[in-house]
Amino acid sequence: MTDEQTDQPQPPAEEPSAEPAPEPEVEAPAVEAEVEAAAPEPAGRRRVGGTRLVVALLLGLLGFTFAIQVRSVADDPTVAALGEEDLVRILANLDAHEERLQQDIRELQETSQRLRTTGESQQEALAEAARRADELGILAGTLPAEGPGVTVTLRGAGGAVTADTLLDAVQELRGAGGEAIQVQGADRAPVRVVASSYFVDGPDGIVVDGRTLRGPYTLVVIGEPETLTPALHIPGGVVESVQQDGGTVTVHEEPGGVEVSAVRQPEALQHARPDS
Known part of the structure; x- marks a missing residue:
């Protein structure tokens, strides 16, 4: 080792600081968030x-x-x-x-x-x-309704108009936007058609929800007439099927309004309860 290196002054060693280490700060926002989470929601x-x-x-x-x-x-x-x-x-x-x-x-x-x-x-x-x-x-079906729509009359002897025919007509009209539907026979006593309605061929006509209707059969439907009418005329649909069996289907558009007056009594639920 040379004399120059020996004569160089050495830097004094730093003495350890006597100040104590700062304590970690408590995150106030987290505490506030927990308090807010615990508070009841308005x-x-x-x-x-x-x-x-x-x-x-x-x-x-x-x-x-x-x-x-x-x-x-x-x-x-x-x-x-x-x-x-x-x-x-x-x-x-x-x-x-x-x-x-x-x-x-x-x-x-x-x-x-x-x-x-x-x-x-x-x-x-x-x-x-x-x-x-x-x-x-x-x-x-518990309230009457009125609005623009159509009236559909189905006539035919023998098997031209059956329960399946009426059911197909209801399904086609619902698919086209029918919002309220009732069906009536020759006695003009209407039956409100709802999701639980059923159609069965009977000895004296078509049984709808337990009531026997005799032809001709008329459906009164509330919806957009320009949409409901084409739905019945789709190839293979109700109009074509009834005509092939010798019957007729007449559709009258009623933009001025039709009335669905038949109502159903609400059924008391025995088992179902609201899930709340």
Whole structure:
């Protein structure tokens, strides 16, 4: 080692600091978050959350219904054998049905937004609940209804008009957007058609929900006339089937309005209860 290296002054060693290490700080936001989480949620917020859940379920149901209808048409083997005009008619019916579903979605979204912006006031919530109750009453057949629609009369002797024929007509009209339906025979006493309705051939006519009807048979349907009428004229549908068996089907569009006056008494539930 050289003299230069020996003579260089060495830096003094640093003495350890006598200051104690700082204590870790408690995260106040986390404590506040836990306190807020433990606090009970306001009733108004719970109501808004329930409304959003109901709206989301309804939107999902509408989308599922449309998807099922489109798929059922796509899987139908008779569609491949139809002509261009028939396919255009089917597509037009699907477009009209899609437009109705989109309109329902828009109305539900507007309702959801209105309830959120107004803080779901009690009056707004009650008005919305009453409107939904009226709609459900019409669908369940417990309330009369009126609106634009069609009247469909089926005539035929022998096997031209059977229980299966009436059932097919009801299903085609429902698929085309029929919102309320009643059927009546020659005695003009109507029967409200609902989801649980049944049709059976009897010795004196067609039995609908336990009541015997004699022809001719008339269906009164509320919905868009320009959509309901083409649904019955689809190749292989009710009109073509009845005509092939020697009967006739007459469809009258009533844009001014028809009345579905028959109602059903609500049944008391014995086992089912709301899940809340």
